[in-house]
Amino acid sequence: MLAPAALVMLAGAAIAKPTSNLITRDAEVANPRTCGSHVSAEAKQAALDHFEANRVERPAGLAKLAASVDVVFHIIYANETLEGGYVPEEQLVDQISVMNAAYTDFDLTFVLANTSYVQNEDWFLHVGPDESSQTEMKEALRVGDAATLNVYTVNFGLESNSGYGLLGYATFPSWYADAPQDDGVVMLYSSTPGGSTANYDEGQTLTHEAGHWVGLWHTFQDGCTGVGDEVDDTPPEGEPTYGCPTSKDTCSAAGVDPIHNYMDYGYDACMTEFTAGQAERAQAQLRTYRGLSL
DSSP: OOOSOOEEEEEEOOOOOOOOOOOOTTTTTSSOBBOOBBBBBHHHHHHHHHHHHOOOOOOOOOOOOEEEEEEEEEEEESSSTTTTTOHHHHHHHHHHHHHHHHHHGGTTEEEEEEEHHHHHHHHHOOOTOHHHHHHHHHHHHOOSSEEEEEEEEEEOTTTTSSTTTEEEEEOGGGTTTTOGGGSSSEEEEGTTTTTTTOOSSSHHHHHHHHHHTTTOTTTTTTTTSTOOOOOOTTTOSSSOOOOSOOOOOSSSSSSSSOOTBBSOBBOOGGOOBBOOHHHHHHHHHHHHHSOOOO
């Protein structure tokens, strides 16, 4: 665990390999959500096999416990303006509140442990899933252990960048052992509560990306076939949900699409729920890979 929250000012001073294969944007939805956290079928199967072989169960007879996760924000900025990436600390406090409201049923509490402000225009503009600047940034800044959530806010604004157009991307729990310095979430600076990104200004981008960090896949994983997101109570979904539809059913299997789920792609205002199965899966992932007693 880290020391209580402190504000650290740094001047410009980092390993990630999530794929940047983006789901095709729906032309009918303005500014659709995009997330860079996708896994190939082979990588998914390897993760499933490893999880089943190493799964840590809650000891028989032991009551369910609550756990906390220290969150460390690294605010990467070009200059001390909102447009330059200088996210006010009150937005970060609000962000933690949004996450805790979403994760109530996980018996998990996120704690704002530390915030660093790092002036580095190169990182702000150029960090993306496949960029060397991301490796440099994370190697310089990441702190804590497997149970510490490091969050980096950047711009994703250059068309030549592998992060162009993303709202965020994250690592999965099972990746930590092989690449601890890579662990964490990278997100668009203007998607925090009160940010300037239309439809994504209520803080649910980090709720979504933290979902990957605790071990959840997208609800549309594998589409209408295969084992999907490995959660029984999220109906199969043939494609991401964009915008804020009133209903959607893309698969013939029972159940309508989970259009309000945090692990789908809807607008922030329409993301309102996790399922009990997602909470159960995340708890098992956190016990197995992040050493939390849940």
